[in-house]
Amino acid sequence: MKGLLIVALLSGAATVFGFAPFELFPLPVVTFAVLFHLWRRADGPLQAAALGFAWGLGCFLAGVSWVYVSLHDVGGMAMPLAAVATLLFCAVLALFPALAGFFFRRLATTDNAPASAGNSNKRSRTGWTPEGRHFPDVFLVAGLWTLSEWLRGWVLTGFPWLAIGYSQTPPSPLAGYVPLIGVYGVGLIVAGVSSCLTFGWRRPAVWLAIAAVAGGGYGLRGVQWTEPTGEPLTVSLLQGNIPQSLKWVPERLPLSLETYERLAAEHPAQLTVLPETAVPLLFDRIPGDFLRRLTANGDVLLGTAIGTSTGGYANGALALTRAMPVQAYTKVHLVPFGEFVPPGFGWFFNLVNIPMSNFTAGKSGQVPLAVGGQQLMPSICYEDLFGEEMLAALPAATLLINLSNTAWFGDSLAQPQHLQIARLRALETGRPILRATNTGMTAAVAPDGSVIAVLPAFTTAALTVQTRGHAGQTPFARVGNGLAVLLSLLACLPALLAGQRAGWRQR
Numbered sequence: 001m002k003g004l005l006i007v008a009l010l011s012g013a014a015t016v017f018g019f020a021p022f023e024l025f026p027l028p029v030v031t032f033a034v035l036f037h038l039w040r041r042a043d044g045p046l047q048a049a050a051l052g053f054a055w056g057l058g059c060f061l062a063g064v065s066w067v068y069v070s071l072h073d074v075g076g077m078a079m080p081l082a083a084v085a086t087l088l089f090c091a092v093l094a095l096f097p098a099l100a101g102f103f104f105r106r107l108a109t110t111d112n113a114p115a116s117a118g119n120s121n122k123r124s125r126t127g128w129t130p131e132g133r134h135f136p137d138v139f140l141v142a143g144l145w146t147l148s149e150w151l152r153g154w155v156l157t158g159f160p161w162l163a164i165g166y167s168q169t170p171p172s173p174l175a176g177y178v179p180l181i182g183v184y185g186v187g188l189i190v191a192g193v194s195s196c197l198t199f200g201w202r203r204p205a206v207w208l209a210i211a212a213v214a215g216g217g218y219g220l221r222g223v224q225w226t227e228p229t230g231e232p233l234t235v236s237l238l239q240g241n242i243p244q245s246l247k248w249v250p251e252r253l254p255l256s257l258e259t260y261e262r263l264a265a266e267h268p269a270q271l272t273v274l275p276e277t278a279v280p281l282l283f284d285r286i287p288g289d290f291l292r293r294l295t296a297n298g299d300v301l302l303g304t305a306i307g308t309s310t311g312g313y314a315n316g317a318l319a320l321t322r323a324m325p326v327q328a329y330t331k332v333h334l335v336p337f338g339e340f341v342p343p344g345f346g347w348f349f350n351l352v353n354i355p356m357s358n359f360t361a362g363k364s365g366q367v368p369l370a371v372g373g374q375q376l377m378p379s380i381c382y383e384d385l386f387g388e389e390m391l392a393a394l395p396a397a398t399l400l401i402n403l404s405n406t407a408w409f410g411d412s413l414a415q416p417q418h419l420q421i422a423r424l425r426a427l428e429t430g431r432p433i434l435r436a437t438n439t440g441m442t443a444a445v446a447p448d449g450s451v452i453a454v455l456p457a458f459t460t461a462a463l464t465v466q467t468r469g470h471a472g473q474t475p476f477a478r479v480g481n482g483l484a485v486l487l488s489l490l491a492c493l494p495a496l497l498a499g500q501r502a503g504w505r506q507r
Helices: 002-018 027-041 045-063 066-074 081-108 135-152 164-168 173-198 204-222 250-266 288-292 346-350 381-386 388-393 414-429 473-477 480-501
Strands: 227-239 271-273 298-308 314-319 327-330 369-371 374-380 399-404 433-438 444-445 451-454 460-469
Touching: 002 027, 002 045, 002 081, 002 164, 027 045, 027 081, 027 135, 027 164, 027 173, 045 081, 066 444, 081 135, 081 480, 135 173, 135 480, 164 173, 164 314, 164 414, 173 204, 173 388, 173 414, 173 473, 173 480, 227 381, 227 444, 250 288, 250 460, 298 369, 298 374, 298 399, 314 369, 314 374, 327 369, 327 374, 327 414, 327 433, 374 381, 381 388, 381 399, 381 414, 388 414, 399 414, 399 460, 414 433, 414 444, 414 451, 444 460, 451 460
Parallel strands: 227 271, 227 433, 271 298, 374 399, 399 433
Antiparallel strands: 227 460, 298 314, 314 327, 369 374, 433 444, 444 451
């Protein structure tokens, strides 16, 4: 069993190379096939759960190790505590693959575990032999995996980072399915392809089906689900590259203001966008002279903290235009332990230095901001991980803008991974997405998920692009994640019905 756990751990870790910046998009199909084979051969649900946990632990330790950077390198938490906290965080995430493995082995219609003294009968509960028909299990494992990922993106406010569908950005042929069924639906296809290889790689029909799926995706990539609207808009995205360790130092404030003022003056545009909390002050305390100089050449979208009527503050984005009063967006989906204190965890903030860590959440259903003839819908930092929540602004919003401060995660995989997530949001919504970040990766993404332009990380610069808003709706924008969840449940149905007919004997 120890050797199998190591194989699962290494397979999970290897999966990270399927995501940005490596983008070896076929790799997750292989590593999933390894996991599914281990589940298929597991001696019972508990062993399958252990293998799923090991796979998930390897994947998350390799893929989101930047959590340690935010806690120790930037937040100042003691190294042993930061290491333990990171390990526990990844272990919690690994529970979801474990859950999928447990239920697969519990509900599978065939028992392929190696024969042993306690498991000499290898026939299935439905009378099928392991070498016979595996139709229900092929779909069951893909459906359970996708449901586990969807739950991970929802339970305890959700953390859908490294959902497998994010690995399928262009040039992957599966990117063509994103406007139809979203990131979880594409994850279902990836898991389905891996499952087919696990159960029937010797059969020519399986390879023909996989080729048909890939060909269909390539064909769908040529479909334009939305169309340009309004006049072109010149936008300058500012990347101040202010180190997190210096951003909140009062003596550093004049230099921060000068940096953004200089970038705006040197790169004039119809719209200038500053990143999340670019100015570490409440908006009503920002010097008026700075705001006047900032808006001298056009409209501005400014990331800043906004005071609330209850005396608190919100993480927000303000549109400063000459034609109309200030328009505001306040962040709705806050980061636990970073922007609000979960009940019972006040002690956590005695161990780490996180300025302004008790934000007030904004109200859902906020309307887009009218700027430059377009309807802009901002999202702040990791809000763009929750694609279904962003659909509330559609079809009114014509242009999506993300303001982030990823300086918390240092020079890590977080920056390219976050840009890859934005590419999926562009595909899902059929809208361009502009990203203004403090340290990277500041970029412009087209509605087809391609990167128009991107600034090198950890440079002080501005990215000036010309873009147009888009109108219309993709199929995903109309139904959200509901279709992917429904398809996943339907994928589990054949095994459930087969098990019901067989009486579901205990293992």
